[in-house]
Amino acid sequence: MAELLPLVYAELKALAGSYLNRHGEERSHTLQPTALVHEAFLKMDKGGGRWGREHFMAVAAIAMRQVLVDHARKKGAIKRGGNGQRVSISGVQAASEDSREVLVLELHELLAEFAALSPRAARVAEMRLFGGMSPEQMATVLGVSRMTADRDWELARAWLAGKMIGEAR
DSSP states (O other): OTTTHHHHHHHHHHHHHHHHHTTGGGOOOOOOHHHHHHHHHHHHHTTOSOOOHHHHHHHHHHHHHHHHHHHHHHHHOGGGTOOOOEEEEETSSOTTSOEEEEEHHHHHHHHHHHHHHOHHHHHHHHHHHHHOOOHHHHHHHHTSOHHHHHHHHHHHHHHHHHHHHHHHO
């Protein structure tokens, strides 16, 4: 882990910055990209073990999701007077609507609900949305073909879009 982090640190920081800044001026959280990467690394380091680049990035996606959800829960606590944190989810809805803002906690709950229906496709969605991973990288991590990873992403994308459209009504 100590050997791999320096090799992917800049990429993780860029990914965290991209994720945190997707919604621009309306950002309601106080996490910075460096803090998100460091918190995610601390969560990942507890597991130990040997890591390949794709597996590291997949686990980083999980850790970043957990850090963002934890942060959103803390910020949204009524006793703290916070509001929910909104993020933009690009690529989930049809091409005519490039992105949609959702609550981090809403996305977390949707992915948990979807995981009960299709665990592998939910994992693909998590790696794509939180880890910015390519279909090839996701296929390597899951031990499936790229076509399978693509089909899983299309299933997840359609399911999430359907749920988000249904909740908007």
